[in-house]
Amino acid sequence: MLDFNSRSALTDRINYLIDIATVSDNQDRKYLGASIVGHVCERHVQYHLMAARGQVSRKEFPKRILRIFDRGNLYEERARQWLKDAGFIFGRGSNQKGFTDFNDQFAGHVDGIITGWKHPDALCPVDLPALWEHKCLGAKSWKKLETDKLKNYSSTYYVQTQIYMHYLGLKRCHFMATNADTMDIYHEIIPYVPVDALDALGKVSRVIQSTDAGEMVPRCTQDKSYYICKWCDFSSSCWGAS
Ligand code: SF4
Secondary structure, X not given: OOOOOOHHHHHHXXXXXXXXXXXXXXXXXXXXXXXXXXXXXXXXXXXHHHHHOXXXXXXXXXXXXXXXXXXXXXXXXXXXXXXXXXXXEEOOOHHHOEEEEOOOOEEEEOOEEEEEEOOOOOOOOOOOOEEEEEEEEOHXXXXXXXXXXXHHHOHHHHHHHHHHHHHHOOOEEEEXXXXXXXXXXXXXXXXOOHHHHHHHHHHHHHHHHHHXXXXXXXXXXXXXXXXXXXXXXXXXXXXXXX
């Protein structure tokens, strides 16, 4: 007989209820998101488009991982407020700004746009206006970002900022990352690099055209045990079909 008064039984029972109430907001996405395009594997990007079209299934993440994604949203809100308290002014509704392109098959929403500075007697440390993007990272990843800088740390995050700047006509991005373990904060200014943005849009175009034609774009590797594939949401669709 189960002992529902024991501490572990209580934890299991309540977590079960939390888990069944936790849903992913990623499953219903009907477009290819800007946050995907910089992935090192072009076929991975294509699978995301195919999932948006209902042609393949997305992997279901464990609920614990969905809570980690949710942590990113919570920290983003707090980080925006920290900046406001420090004197940065965000454009009204700027965290709802976004873009769509390629007949609405490609879209994205920014975390915010910093448009002003509250302190007339002090120089603003960031040239404005600036796109604002925030990530919440574990200590190991945060340290790597601090050492490598964004472009080397993550092509996905870097390309995401380039695409947003391209569509919103911004020349720079204030990229901010909070260390979820130590609460240290990292800041970097990412300049708009048109060739990088256009390169990413070329990838989007190739992926859409290939998918329309029923063709698969190349994989990033011929080795299914490659570490990138181990983390890929679509590894069973990709290698199972080969
Ligand atoms: S499993 Fe590997 S090769 Fe296939 S889409 Fe994913 S990352 Fe690319």
